[in-house]
Amino acid sequence: MLGISIYPYKENIDETLLYIETAAKYGFKRVFTNLLMVESGKEKSVIENLKIAILHARKFDMEVILDLNPAVFEQLGISYQDLTYFKKMGATGIRLDSTFDGLIESLITFDDTNLDLEVNISNDTYYLENVISYEPNRKRIIGCHNFYPQRFTGLDYDYFIKCSEKYKKLGLRTAAFVSSQTADHGPHDYTDGLCTLEMHRDMPIEVQAKHFIAVGLIDDIIVANAYASKEELRALSKIRTDQIELDVEFSKGVSLLEKEIITENQHFNRGDINSYSIRSTYVKLKYGKCDIPDNNSHDLVKFGDITLGNNSFGQYRGEVNIVKQEMPNKGHEKNVVAKVTKENQFLIQYIKPWTKFRFREAE
Structure with a gap:
C-alpha cells in the first residue's frame, strides 16, 4: 500500500486537500500526519484544519494514522481510556512516537473506537514483546519505522533489516518512509529530506520504493515529506508492489x-x-x-x-x-x-x- 504525509499546520489547507485528491487519484491509500508539533495556544486552529484534511482523505477511503505521544494526551486533556476525540477527527489509527508501559497500549487495542495502534519499529528493543505480554488485540497493532530529517542520521541498512525482520516475525503489518526529491518540508523546522534508510536520501523516489519491495519486509510505503510532485506520485503508482521489477x-x-x-x-x-x-x-x-x-x-x-x-x-x-x-x-x-x-x-x-x-x- 502507498501513502502520503500531510502537515496542515504548516500547509495551505486548500493545497493539502488538492494533494490528497491527487494522491488518491494515483491509488494511494494511506495518510500519515501528527499532533506532535502543535504549539500551546494554537491547538484549536491546527486541529480544525487537521480534521478537514483527515475527513477529506476518508472520502477517498484512505487510512489516516495520527502520530501522538503521551504528552499530546496531556496537552489536549484526553484520556487514553477514551479515544473518541481522534475517532471524531476521522483517524483510523494512532501512532505512538514514544511509549506508555505496555498495559496501556494493550488496553488501547480494545478501545471501542476500533482505532489501530501503530508502534515504532525503528527500535531494537523488547517493547512489542512487553505489549504482547499484556494480551492486546493483535489484529489492531501495526508497525511503522521512523523518518529522519537530518542527513546522516537515517537508519543503517543492516539495522533496518534486523528491526524489520524482528517485527515481521511477530506478525506486524509494517511501513517505512521514502523521501520526495521535490518536497520542501515535513513536520519540523529543519528538513534535509525525510527517509527511513539513510542510503535512500538522494535516490529517485521510485527507486527507494523498489528497494523496500525487493527487501520484502515492508508492506506500506509512505512519502514522508510534502508535497511530492505529480510526477513522483505517478512514478510510485506505476511500480509493481508484488515483486522486483x-x-x-x-x-x-x-x-x-x-x-x-x-x-x-x-x-x-x-x-x-x-x-x-x-x-x-x-x-x-x-x-x-x-x-x-x-x-x-x-x-x-x-x-x-x-x-x-x-x-x-x-x-x-x-x-x-x-x-x-x-x-x-x-x-x-x-x-x-x-x-x-x-x-x-x-x-x-x-x-x-x-x-x-x-x-x-x-x-
Missing part, C-alpha cells in the same frame, strides 16, 4: 520479439543458482522454437547485461539471463538485448533462488 534500457536494433520476451513475461530465477548469472529458463518453453537470429552479441557480457539465447544456442535458445559478473560469449550464442539501468542495478542482488521478477522499459 527492474528498469532496463534496450540495445539498439533489438527486435520486437526480443522485447516481448523480456517485458511481457513472468521471470523467475532457477533454484540451482550460480555466481555468474540469473537464469530465467521457463520462458524458453514458450520461445525455444522461435527464430532468434544473432543480434548484438559480443565477445564479453558484463554485469547488468540482459542476454537472450539465440538460434545457435541449441536447447538454450530463448533463455534469458541477467549477468552478475563479466564472462565470455565467444560463440556469440547470447544476444545482449538490454541492460539494467544504473539506478536499478543494486536490486539485482535481491534476486534469490526462485525469486519472481519482471522487466520494464525505462522511460
Whole structure:
C-alpha cells in the first residue's frame, strides 16, 4: 500500500486537500500526519484544519494514522481510556512516537473506537514483546519505522533489516518512509529530506520504493515529506508492489520479439543458482522454437547485461539471463538485448533462488 504525509499546520489547507485528491487519484491509500508539533495556544486552529484534511482523505477511503505521544494526551486533556476525540477527527489509527508501559497500549487495542495502534519499529528493543505480554488485540497493532530529517542520521541498512525482520516475525503489518526529491518540508523546522534508510536520501523516489519491495519486509510505503510532485506520485503508482521489477534500457536494433520476451513475461530465477548469472529458463518453453537470429552479441557480457539465447544456442535458445559478473560469449550464442539501468542495478542482488521478477522499459 502507498501513502502520503500531510502537515496542515504548516500547509495551505486548500493545497493539502488538492494533494490528497491527487494522491488518491494515483491509488494511494494511506495518510500519515501528527499532533506532535502543535504549539500551546494554537491547538484549536491546527486541529480544525487537521480534521478537514483527515475527513477529506476518508472520502477517498484512505487510512489516516495520527502520530501522538503521551504528552499530546496531556496537552489536549484526553484520556487514553477514551479515544473518541481522534475517532471524531476521522483517524483510523494512532501512532505512538514514544511509549506508555505496555498495559496501556494493550488496553488501547480494545478501545471501542476500533482505532489501530501503530508502534515504532525503528527500535531494537523488547517493547512489542512487553505489549504482547499484556494480551492486546493483535489484529489492531501495526508497525511503522521512523523518518529522519537530518542527513546522516537515517537508519543503517543492516539495522533496518534486523528491526524489520524482528517485527515481521511477530506478525506486524509494517511501513517505512521514502523521501520526495521535490518536497520542501515535513513536520519540523529543519528538513534535509525525510527517509527511513539513510542510503535512500538522494535516490529517485521510485527507486527507494523498489528497494523496500525487493527487501520484502515492508508492506506500506509512505512519502514522508510534502508535497511530492505529480510526477513522483505517478512514478510510485506505476511500480509493481508484488515483486522486483527492474528498469532496463534496450540495445539498439533489438527486435520486437526480443522485447516481448523480456517485458511481457513472468521471470523467475532457477533454484540451482550460480555466481555468474540469473537464469530465467521457463520462458524458453514458450520461445525455444522461435527464430532468434544473432543480434548484438559480443565477445564479453558484463554485469547488468540482459542476454537472450539465440538460434545457435541449441536447447538454450530463448533463455534469458541477467549477468552478475563479466564472462565470455565467444560463440556469440547470447544476444545482449538490454541492460539494467544504473539506478536499478543494486536490486539485482535481491534476486534469490526462485525469486519472481519482471522487466520494464525505462522511460
